[in-house]
Amino acid sequence: MTRRAFARMAAAGAALGTRLDAAAQLRIGIGTYSYHNLSLPAMIAQLQALRIDEIEMSRGEFMLLSHPNEDRFRGARTLFDKAGIHCVSYYAATIHDEPELDLAVRFAELLGASNITGDATGAMLLKRIDESCTRAGLTFGIHNHYFKTKFAYESPEDVLRALSGLSRTVGATLDVGHIASCGYDTVDAVRKLGPYLKLVHLKDVAAAGGEDNVLIGQGIAKIPQVMRELHKLQFGGLVAIEYEKEGPVENDMRKEVAFARNLA
Secondary structure, eight states, X not given: OOHHHHHHHHHHHHHHHHHHHHHHSOEEEEEGGGGXXXXXXXXXXXXXXXXXXXXXXXXXXXXXXXOOOHHHHHHHHHHHHHHTOEEEEEEEEEOOSHHHHHHHHHHHHHHTOSEEEEEOSSHHXXXXXXXXXXXXXXXXXXXXXXXXXXXXXXSHHHHHHHHTTOOTTEEEEEEHHHHHHTTOOHHHHHHHHGGGEEEEEEOEESSTTSOOEEOTTSSSSOHHHHHHHXXXXXXXXXXXXXXXXXXXXXXXXXXXXXXXHHHO
16 A cells, blocks of 8 residues: 555545534534523524524514514524524424414524424324425424423323324424423433434423423433433434523523533
């Protein structure tokens, strides 16, 4: 083997090692509801300060229940593109009917997102979501949630039943905070939903039976174990930090991002 050939092989090996190392890192982003008290420009400044370039758009004024128009999404996309921030997913919340489904797809496309997170009750509407997102080249993640009243998707088993008979277009957006709030084990949820995960909402809560958000790692959601399980799965989707708190969150979010990156 010539010296030049050896050098090429060594360089190729080094490049492969770099790619493998990069692939082993979990993708840490932010669910933008965390900054719902800030304007979009102020939020973007915070994201840039934290070196966050991937997000899920989950601010309330963009959800279907707020009846946003297309201009809102075009304006946000312009700001994100200028800042070098990619909107990976659009959080639509509950989709009630086909006109809302059409809007969710359109809004995701305007943001440049590849996934929609939300929920819909009933097999027929989930089937239409499957068909519509498949045509659009999007994926859809069913979002589990804690409410004081019974919700259709509380446990991993609830989500798995809903996915039965659907294509791989539809999977799960697992919110580990809400899983813990509902009294289920977060690591078990990751294992059960692992093959179907589109996105993970990284959140921690003080106790089951409530939505008292605490800094990740300080509650009952077993965040370090969850991250280890995601590593085992070689999860390649976005792990989006969500922190639901009123008032200033800038200092808290710095701590959350540092904690998550240390485990990524």
